[in-house]
Amino acid sequence: MPAPAPPGLSHEEQFRRKVAAKSAVVGIVGLGYVGLPLILAFAEAGFKVLGLDVDRSKIDRLRAGQSYIAHIDGGRIKSMADGGLMEVTADFARASAAEAIIICVPTPLTAYREPDLSFVTGTLESLLPHLRAGQMLSLESTTYPGTTDEVLRPPIEARGLTIGRDFFLVYSPEREDPANPSFGTRNIPKVLGGQTPACQRVGLALYSQVIHQMVPVSSPRAAELTKLLENIYRSVNIGLVNELKIVADNMGLDIYEVINAAATKPFGFTPFYPGPGIGGHCIPIDPFYLTWKARGYGVHTRFIELAGEINEAMPQWVVDKLIHALNEKGRPLKGAKVLILGIAYKKNVDDMRESPSVVVMELLARRGAILSYSDPHVPVFPNLRRGHFDLQSTPLTRETLARFDAVLMLTAHAAFDRSLIAAHARLIIDTRGVFPDAPNVVRA
Numbered sequence: 472m473p474a475p476a477p478p479g480l481s482h483e484e485q486f487r488r489k490v491a492a493k494s495a496v497v498g499i500v501g502l503g504y505v506g507l508p509l510i511l512a513f514a515e516a517g518f519k520v521l522g523l524d525v526d527r528s529k530i531d532r533l534r535a536g537q538s539y540i541a542h543i544d545g546g547r548i549k550s551m552a553d554g555g556l557m558e559v560t561a562d563f564a565r566a567s568a569a570e571a572i573i574i575c576v577p578t579p580l581t582a583y584r585e586p587d588l589s590f591v592t593g594t595l596e597s598l599l600p601h602l603r604a605g606q607m608l609s610l611e612s613t614t615y616p617g618t619t620d621e622v623l624r625p626p627i628e629a630r631g632l633t634i635g636r637d638f639f640l641v642y643s644p645e646r647e648d649p650a651n652p653s654f655g656t657r658n659i660p661k662v663l664g665g666q667t668p669a670c671q672r673v674g675l676a677l678y679s680q681v682i683h684q685m686v687p688v689s690s691p692r693a694a695e696l697t698k699l700l701e702n703i704y705r706s707v708n709i710g711l712v713n714e715l716k717i718v719a720d721n722m723g724l725d726i727y728e729v730i731n732a733a734a735t736k737p738f739g740f741t742p743f744y745p746g747p748g749i750g751g752h753c754i755p756i757d758p759f760y761l762t763w764k765a766r767g768y769g770v771h772t773r774f775i776e777l778a779g780e781i782n783e784a785m786p787q788w789v790v791d792k793l794i795h796a797l798n799e800k801g802r803p804l805k806g807a808k809v810l811i812l813g814i815a816y817k818k819n820v821d822d823m824r825e826s827p828s829v830v831v832m833e834l835l836a837r838r839g840a841i842l843s844y845s846d847p848h849v850p851v852f853p854n855l856r857r858g859h860f861d862l863q864s865t866p867l868t869r870e871t872l873a874r875f876d877a878v879l880m881l882t883a884h885a886a887f888d889r890s891l892i893a894a895h896a897r898l899i900i901d902t903r904g905v906f907p908d909a910p911n912v913v914r915a
Contacts, residue, residue, distance in 0.1 A: 482605045482637045483669050487676045489570055493517045495677070498569030500594050502529050502559065504752075504822060505611060505645040506575035507540060512656040512681040514551040521569050522559035533559045541821040541848050542650040567601040571677050573609045575645060577752060584759050586615055588622060599626055607639035607673050610691075613698050613757050615764035618642075619691035624666065635667030641674035642691035644698035650819040660684040664694030702757040703775055708743040709754070710778030713785050716745040725914065727904040747881050747902040747915070748785040748827025750816025755782070755825045786830040790838070792915035793877060793900050800898065802876055805839030810865065810875040812892070813882020814846045821848040828881040829858040836860075843875070847886040869895040879915075880905060 489495035497513045498521040499506045506522070514520045524530060532539050536549025551557040558565075566572055576590040591612055602608070608627070610619055619642040624634060632638035643663040648654060661682045665671030671687060679685050688694050712730065719726040726745060734742040749755050758779055762772045794804050816826040823829070832842055844852065845865045852862045865871055867888060872878065872895040880892075883903040892899065892906075899912045906912045 483639070483673055485605055486570060486607065486639070486673050490676050490680060493680070495570035496521055496568055497677070498523060498566050498572040499575060500524070500566075500572065500598070501575035501577075501590075501612075502526070502533065503575065503577075504540060504649055505647050506573075507538075507543060508647060508656045509573065509575065509611075509645075510557060511543070511547055511551065514554075514556040515547070516681045518556070518680070520551075520557050521565055522557065523561070523563060523566065524559070525561055527561055530559045530561055533557070540649070542819070563597040564601050566598050567603055570605065571607045571609065572598065572602075573611060575611045578612045578614050578756075578760070579752075580756050580759055585763050586760050588614065588618065591618070592622065595623060595626060599630060602627065602630060602632065602638070604632060604637040607641065607670070607677065609641045609643050609674060609677075611643055611645040613644060613702070613753060613760065614695055615699070615760040616692040616695040617764065618695060619664075619666065635669045639670040639673040640666040640691075641670050642694045643674060643678060644694060646698075646701075649817075649822060657681060658683050660686050662686045662688055662694050662697050664688045664691040666691060696761075699757055699761045702753045703761065703778075705743070706749065706754045706758050706782065707774065707778040708741070709745070709749055710781040712743045713745045714781050717788065720914070725908075727914075744904065745902075746785065746827070747789045747831055747879075749782045750824065750826040750828075751822065752824045755779075786827050786834055789831055789879065789881075789900065789902055789915045790834045792913060793835075793879065794838075796898055796900060796913045797877060800876075804835070807840050807876040808874060809835055809840045809842055810872070810878040810896075811842065811844040812846075812878055812880045812887060813884055814844050814852070815848055815882050815884075818883050819848070819885055823849065823853055823855060826882075829855065831879065831881060832860060833858050845887075846882070847884060867891060872896045 497518050499510050500523045502522050502524040510520045510522050529539060533548060536545060536552050538545035538548055574594055576594050579587045581587045624640060627638060634640050641663055643661060646659045661678055663674045663685060665674050675685050675687060716726040719729060730742050733740050758775045762775055765772050797804055797807055811828055811832060814826055814828040815822055816824060835842060843865045844862055845867050850864045852860045877898040877900060878896045879900045880903055883905045889905060896911060899906055900915045901912055902915045
């Protein structure tokens with residue numbers, strides 16, 4: 472049974488006093504692209520943080536003061552570890568020492584494009600024996616509306632904890648944008664929905680210590696749908712501009728010229744740019760969480776699914792453009808030496824999740840192309856759930872560039888010397904619009 476609060480002092484009041492005094496321990500489960508920046512934000516604000524993860528290699532590196540994420544400085548980690556503000560462990564029993572527990576684990580799709588909450592439910596199962604009165608649990612993982620109420624709440628209440636009185640449950644979706652030079656954990660406004668008004672107050676009290684602007688909404692369901700809307704908005708608009716890229720190409724027009732001209736309108740237009748597909752953990756996956764949930768209400772989300780189909784077709788469009796460009800030079804794709812520029816899903820990061828570059832490489836390999844890649848952020852091709860190549864990053868020199876029949880610009884890292892590439896590559900397939908028109912450049 473949960474321990475009673477001291478007379479005259481509710482669990483909510485106790486929690487908020489500890490947060491105000493920065494004596495509350497903040498536990499964060501999942502030390503990846505979301506969890507690690509959050510740990511640093513709380514530790515640098517003066518809170519003692521407890522990091523929990525099943526990946527012991529991450530724990531070992533953090534204890535050694537090392538970063539395993541390219542855009543996060545290891546010096547920040549070492550400073551927090553040396554200062555005694557950061558403890559990392561695989562022992563979930565330590566969760567009982569935390570006043571707040573924040574879950575930042577992946578929410579992928581199954582092979583049938585249905586939500587896979589196994590990381591969330593597995594995490595909750597590991598935490599349940601160690602939950603106690605007076606704690607707050609926050610879920611940050613992207614998910615469908617109803618997850619907090621339908622998946623998290625019942626097992627917690629089954630332990631005799633009353634939500635909103637002696638235990639606090641909130642949903643506050645992550646909004647990380649790795650390597651964004653302007654926006655990080657602290658200055659990205661944060662949405663939060665509490666299961667009860669008391670849960671809302673507790674959640675706002677905690678997060679407002681490290682986040683400059685909190686955005687309270689009426690419920691966890693509203694917060695869950697807010698996160699999906701953000702990523703569906705991007706998916707749909709990227710799908711639109713990818714489709715327009717194909718239209719413009721067939722008309723002999725430059726889609727980048729058109730987008731940049733439209734972007735001069737000071738109202739009613741937000742520029743989105745085409746590419747070889749969509750990647751990362753959010754945009755290729757999150758829309759399908761809503762399509763799955765909507766089917767339970769008898770709603771078919773045709774618009775969302777159509778955008779997904781267009782975006783998923785872009786790697787094949789890139790391959791077709793390469794085949795055509797090689798044919799123009801009298802060279803078949805089979806046996807052609809092709810250099811992939813950038814295998815991370817977005818520029819200036821080392822994140823490979825759902826990278827469209829991998830899909831392009833798979834399609835090319837099936838057609839007999841001889842592949843190499845260059846990516847300053849990914850020196851060795853990693854083992855992935857989908858696609859693996861026994862390759863290491865190729866340094867870019869005038870000699871190496873000249874050896875390839877074609878190079879594909881798929882991820883436009885700032886570290887790439889574009890002048891060098893333009894001067895020495897025989898054929899450039901440019902999917903990002905970063906090269907000027909030239910005889911050896913083909914837009915795709």
